[in-house]
Structure formats: C-alpha cells, structure tokens
Amino acid sequence: xxxxxxxxxxxxxxxxxxxxxxxxxxxxxxxxxxxxxxxxxxxxxxxxxxxxxxxxxxxxxxxxxxxxxxxxxxxxxxxxxxxxxxxxxxxxxxxxxxxxxxxxxxxxxxx
Amino acid sequence: xxxxxxxxxxxxxxxxxxxxxxxxxxxxxxxxxxxxxxxxxxxxxxxxxxxxxxxxxxxxxxxxxxxxxxxxxxxxxxxxxxxxxxxxxxxxxxxxxxxxxxxxxxxxxxxxx
Numbered sequence: 414x415x416x417x418x419x420x421x422x423x424x425x426x427x428x429x430x431x432x433x434x435x436x437x438x439x440x441x442x443x444x445x446x447x448x449x450x451x452x453x454x455x456x457x458x459x460x461x462x463x464x465x466x467x468x469x470x471x472x473x474x475x476x477x478x479x480x481x482x483x484x485x486x487x488x489x490x491x492x493x494x495x496x497x498x499x500x501x502x503x504x505x506x507x508x509x510x511x512x513x514x515x516x517x518x519x520x521x522x523x524x
Numbered sequence: 525x526x527x528x529x530x531x532x533x534x535x536x537x538x539x540x541x542x543x544x545x546x547x548x549x550x551x552x553x554x555x556x557x558x559x560x561x562x563x564x565x566x567x568x569x570x571x572x573x574x575x576x577x578x579x580x581x582x583x584x585x586x587x588x589x590x591x592x593x594x595x596x597x598x599x600x601x602x603x604x605x606x607x608x609x610x611x612x613x614x615x616x617x618x619x620x621x622x623x624x625x626x627x628x629x630x631x632x633x634x635x636x637x
Contacts, residue, residue, distance in 0.1 A: 421564065445623055456528075456614055456628035457567070501567065510555055510574055510621045511582065516566035 419515030432489040436502035443504040528629035545600045547615030556598040560611040605636040
C-alpha cells in the first residue's frame with residue numbers, strides 16, 4: 414500500500430463549480446499536510462499548509478484534515494479556468510526532512 | 525530574483541554519459557531536496573541535504589549522487605545515465621525540516637536515449 418493515495422483524475426468541472434480533491438494516507442505519524450498546485454511544465458507551488466485535524470481557509474480554498482480517517486481534502490469554491498492544474502497532496506512528520514507526495518489529480522475547469 | 529534556479533531547462537543525453545543538474549537557491553534555506561516526477565508515480569525524493577556538508581538518501585537514490593559544499597548550491601549528478609532516468613527533475617528547498625514549506629524550482633526535463 415502506498416503511503417499516500419490520490420485519485421489521478423482527470424477531473425473536469427464547469428466554471429463556478431465547487432471542486433473537491435482528496436487524499437488518504439496510511440501512517441498516523443504524519444502531522445503536517447500540504448496541498449501544492451502545479452501548472453503544466455512548471456514546478457509545484459504551495460497552496461495550503463495545515464497541522465493536525467481541522468479546517469483552514471484561504472480565499473476560495475479550504476483544506477480539511479481528518480486524522481481519525483487519515484483523509485485530507487482540498488475544496489475550491491467558485492472554480493475558475495485559471496484553477497486548471499494538477500493538485501498534489503503531501504504529508505510530513507516531525508523530526509524528518511521528507512515529504513511524501515500523492516501522485517496528483519489533474520483538474521480542468523471549463524469556461 | 526529570490527527563489528530557486530535550475531539548469532539546464534531541458535537536456536537530451538546519450539545513455540552512459542555523465543550529467544550534472546544544477547540547483548541554486550538565494551533564500552539561505554538550510555534544507556535542499558531533489559525529486560523526480562514521472563507520470564503515475566508523482567514526486568519521488570532522490571536525495572536531500574539538511575544543511576551544508578550533509579546529505580541523505582531519499583526513496584530512489586540509486587544511480588544519482590549529490591554534494592552540498594555550501595548553503596546555496598545542490599548539484600545532482602548522474603554518473604552513467606540510463607533511459608529509466610528520463611524524467612522531470614525538481615530541486616526544492618526549505619528553511620528546516622518537514623514542518624517547513626518546500627519551495628520548488630522550475631524543473632529540468634531530461635531525456636536519456
């Protein structure tokens with residue numbers, strides 16, 4: 414079993430839709446949870462960073478962590494064509510220098 | 525310009541040749557990383573460095589070596605390239621460990637024939 418599982422998509426939605434992107438992880442030692450956005454032929458850029466369970470909101474983006482289920486989510490409200498990208502989840506643990514990344518979900522928002 | 529630069533942007537290389545991918549950051553971050561990204565496999569850590577003078581192995585280190593002579597530079601060397609090393613390579617850095625945000629460079633697209 415992979416340490417982090419993520420549906421690769423692609424996921425196509427109409428402009429204005431609410432998008433839900435999800436990852437599951439296997440190791441309860443993970444305490445830090447990140448979402449990165451990667452445009453085609455570019456490096457990943459950090460979108461959201463959360464610690465432990467709960468929600469974190471930043472504009473149209475909400476990151477949600479449920480440690481009891483080992484499940485993390487990213488919600489995008491009022492999705493825009495500019496949100497079309499690959500979204501990568503990542504997890505980390507204290508005392509390490511390593512993130513574990515999901516394989517990424519490709520999102521396309523149709524105008 | 526603050527951030528991470530990588531060179532070259534892309535490269536086609538004959539199998540068996542030696543190649544060094546360059547990575548430089550100007551954020552004075554302690555930790556640096558090399559990842560490869562392959563379709564369906566995501567980002568996989570090759571090597572990392574906690575601080576200048578120290579390096580560590582990641583998930584897929586075989587066939588690659590790194591050095592960290594100073595804070596800013598973290599070159600990745602393929603001693604004898606093989607076609608399975610065809611990939612997109614990303615360098616990243618962070619202030620400290622896994623509790624800190626990793627910032628990524630633009631990537632190097634490498635094709636080994």
